[in-house]
Amino acid sequence: MRRLGALLTALAFTASLTACGPFQSDMMEDYEPETTAEPASEEETEAEQTTGRYDSRQVCYKTLGNSEKPEVYKIRFSGLCDDNLKKHATVRDLYGVDYISSGTVGLVGSPIEVTFEDCVKEPEIAFMYAEKELRGVPEDNLIMLHINADNGSFDTVKKAELDTENDLVSAYIKEQGTYLLVDAYQWYEAWGEDTSKYAYDADPTAYKTDWERECDTGDIMKLADKQWAKENAPDFRVSTAEELASVVYYVNGINKDGAPVTITLEDNIDLTGYNWKPIGWYNASDHYFSGEVDGKGHTINGMRIKCGYEDCGFIGYGLNVVMHDISFTNADVLGTACTGIAGGEIYFTTTWTNVRAQGCVKGGSDDYGAIIGREAAITFKNCAADVTVEGEPFEYLSYRQKRIDEVEVVETFHLTRNADGTITRDDHSGFQNLCWHIELDGAQVLERSATAPRTGEPELTLETQYQWIRGSEGKHTIYLVAYINGAYIRVSNIIEYEGTGN
Helix, strand or coil, X not given: CEECCHXXXXXXXXXXXXXXXXXXXXXXXXXXXXXXCCCCCHHHHHHHXXXXXXXXXXXXXXXCCCCCCCCEEEEEEEEECCCCHHHCXXXXXXXXXXXXXXXXXXXXXXXXXXXXXXXXXEEEEEEEECHHHCCCCCHHHEEEEEECCCCCEEEECCCCEEECCCCXXXXXXXXXXXXEEEEHHHHHHHCCCCCCCCCCCCCHHHCCCHHHHHCCCCCHHHHCCHHHHHHHCCEEEECCHHHHHHHHHHHHHHCCCCCCEEEEECCCEECCCCCECCECCCCCCCCCEEEEEEEEEEEEECCEEECCXXXXXXXXXXXXXXXXXXXXXXXXEECCCCECCCEEEEECCCEEEEEEEEEEEECCCCCECCCEEEECCCEEECCEEEEEECCEEECCCCHHHHHHHHCCCCCCECEEECCCCCEEECCCCCCXXXXXXXXXXXXXXXXXXXXXXXXXXXXXXXXXXXXXXXXXXXEEEEEEEEEECCEEEECECCEEEEECCC
């Protein structure tokens, strides 16, 4: 049994029944009813219509037609029922509808939601899969899971049967709810269990990636060299548009779980005329970008990104990203939110140095910036931009900078640095996510909650071990911040001192 997001799963399941109704006729239009019985005579048909009885097992089909997850193309549902089965049961494609099931590790095809009334006896479901769409996953690795809506557990359907001759996985079920197929190797590996009997070798360059299936890849796949990407990962030295496109393909398609990648520019690169796409995107497999972009003083010119979604920029979605010594000229980036020229949405990152951006951004309603759209705590050192947002000059390197500038600083709290090096504060209520903000030479090095982690009581003293004093020469800057109107705003006076390095 696996337990993931029990509350979210239960809420999603309940909401789906409330929104659609358990047995609406429009949910049944995709069904193709069949019967395992011999064709009925006119007398039998007339009798059936009179009595409303169906004495044999009825079989119905739900065609999925999901181009993003084509491994499973049809669901077979059967059962015994005195009435027409399709009046008392539904099957619904949950991919992209329910986040929990759609994000399951090793998911093969779409997760489905099965509902049926008590009059349906001996219900059976079967996932009908296309072997050619498995992308290297061995058929023997296919296992069926059931999500228990009451407690959020992922239970293996142990009595599920694999029929490789007819390409289906079937099981008699007792419970309604969400069912799905997964690759046993990826599923059990994610839980740290022995996967030796499921291990297999597959060449990811031989198959379409989730990114290619689910997203508009622009001109990237026309330019990318899959073999070059595979051979040069994860430390890429890039000189051409083709090599840079190969990196986009690798990060977005092959690299999983944010394994660190290094991109080093060996020359200026001109992207003029190409329909470019961001490096790093957020999905179930976490194909975000993590690592370093070293421009070595070079320039990327003419980058044109048009996205009908969030997280648009040279780096789309990134965690722990270091970028330095790079310029972007004549850039044109369009997204719905979290949009910037160098980055769309970047977290867990401290300092970017010598990054220049010139061009235009069209970023939707919020979280747009000249260099980065949404970021939480990046320090920009020697960075500059000449960028318009929605046609107007924009002076902020990120949206957070704009929000901080717009919200008035009120020094509600008073900080005092004591003789022993500790810093104490007074206490005031009504602030959300109150934190200690600590900088070293102008770069943020720590943002620590001002609430004690175990007791939940106010942390009124900041001990020296959290101030980066030992071994940290330079100017220390410390103050309190709170989350106000979409950004962390200073709410105290500022303490500054020089570290000794001792």
